[in-house]
Amino acid sequence: MSSKKKQRNGFFYFMLDMREELRRQGRNVPMDQMSALAGPRWRHLSDAEKAAYNLRAKHEKRTGNYQISSEARVGRMDCMGELLSERRDIAAEREERRRRQKEILKDCLPKTKEVILTKLYLFDIQPLCELKDLEKERWLPCEMAIVEYSFEHGIHRSLHKFIDPGPIPIGYRYEAQSQSDRTHNIPVDGFELAVKDYREILSQLQTFVSSGSEGASASIPLLFAKRENVERVQFCLEWLYDKAGVPPFIENIFELETLIMLVDLYSESINSRDSSDSSIVRHGPSLTLYQVTELLNTSVYDYEIGTRCGWHEHREIKFCSLATVNIYSYVISDHLCPKLKVSITPRHLPEQPEQPVGIIKSPNPNPPHRTFSRGVTEVSTGIHNMGMGRGRGRGLKVIRQPMAGRGMK
Numbered sequence: 001m002s003s004k005k006k007q008r009n010g011f012f013y014f015m016l017d018m019r020e021e022l023r024r025q026g027r028n029v030p031m032d033q034m035s036a037l038a039g040p041r042w043r044h045l046s047d048a049e050k051a052a053y054n055l056r057a058k059h060e061k062r063t064g065n066y067q068i069s070s071e072a073r074v075g076r077m078d079c080m081g082e083l084l085s086e087r088r089d090i091a092a093e094r095e096e097r098r099r100r101q102k103e104i105l106k107d108c109l110p111k112t113k114e115v116i117l118t119k120l121y122l123f124d125i126q127p128l129c130e131l132k133d134l135e136k137e138r139w140l141p142c143e144m145a146i147v148e149y150s151f152e153h154g155i156h157r158s159l160h161k162f163i164d165p166g167p168i169p170i171g172y173r174y175e176a177q178s179q180s181d182r183t184h185n186i187p188v189d190g191f192e193l194a195v196k197d198y199r200e201i202l203s204q205l206q207t208f209v210s211s212g213s214e215g216a217s218a219s220i221p222l223l224f225a226k227r228e229n230v231e232r233v234q235f236c237l238e239w240l241y242d243k244a245g246v247p248p249f250i251e252n253i254f255e256l257e258t259l260i261m262l263v264d265l266y267s268e269s270i271n272s273r274d275s276s277d278s279s280i281v282r283h284g285p286s287l288t289l290y291q292v293t294e295l296l297n298t299s300v301y302d303y304e305i306g307t308r309c310g311w312h313e314h315r316e317i318k319f320c321s322l323a324t325v326n327i328y329s330y331v332i333s334d335h336l337c338p339k340l341k342v343s344i345t346p347r348h349l350p351e352q353p354e355q356p357v358g359i360i361k362s363p364n365p366n367p368p369h370r371t372f373s374r375g376v377t378e379v380s381t382g383i384h385n386m387g388m389g390r391g392r393g394r395g396l397k398v399i400r401q402p403m404a405g406r407g408m409k
Helices: 010-024 031-043 047-063 090-108 113-117 173-182 198-213 227-244 256-272 289-296 310-315 321-336
Strands: 120-130 139-150 154-162 222-225 253-255 369-372 376-381 397-402
Touching (some): 010 047, 289 321
Parallel strands (some): 120 222
Antiparallel strands (some): 120 139, 369 376
């Protein structure tokens, strides 16, 4: 039996056009019935009219472009049961949204020395669990934190709230409990610190961002979240708007990675040119998205005292929304403040002792060392004063060596 694919001739495209015409008249005729309807009309066409359809078939055969117009897709479905006429390119839409937000951020963010005074809001909402199979509710929020930050003064103030997610949908209690055990440890129900008044939560959030924006150079509050969390944070905000019955007051959640790359790109010119000159161009390498992601994924500050909320601090749990936004500010300060020639203060980075924590001073001539589990010793060389935590973990060059008598056979 021949497996040769059936070729599309001029009659095929005539049937497509006739089917669209019938659909506009309110008749939805299946394609397998179109041949009987279109055959008589095809035979009555002139040679010139048939030639136009045959030429179209030859052209599309030669180019391999067998696209069907959007009207011809109406009613047809793909293998996932989605209508072809309503199919969306989610990846393309996401990239277009990022492009638009980047342009907005470029317009709002000063390209002069004034950038160090701009108030930035670092935002995070932590979910109780993700509802993968539900259309309306994808995440249930349980904790929110936001800090007001500037390059000049570091962290100004913060707002932290536990959110009552309400009843857990049927079939998701195990998932919610598992996520809680793995991460934030927030009780799935009956949590005494959780706030049920969603209108009050949004009122405090609106006051927080609006009061900080008064007299600021940016016309809108600049809220940032990590790239991988933007969709979740935006959804949880809309969830709160819906539950509270209030209109949205935050237009955009920008990607934190974009902010870091833009400021890093312009930092050299910001310092070298007059602040009144807005034509900022830097001719040199800047941070890539991969490098910025690595910076934000640091674990250096995970258990820093005073980084987490009191509830998580007492339990020594690192998965805390307040810790997340505080660490964002530490990373920004550590990387960008020196480039902007801003002095580091305890509001930028947590204070550290002069001697690196965990180094044991010994009178013997052997290098100081720290012991680790799994039979590893870390030998430090080139130790220097790390000051206020600047470059923590970067100024300490280490060599891993196996420990004698531990973890060795």
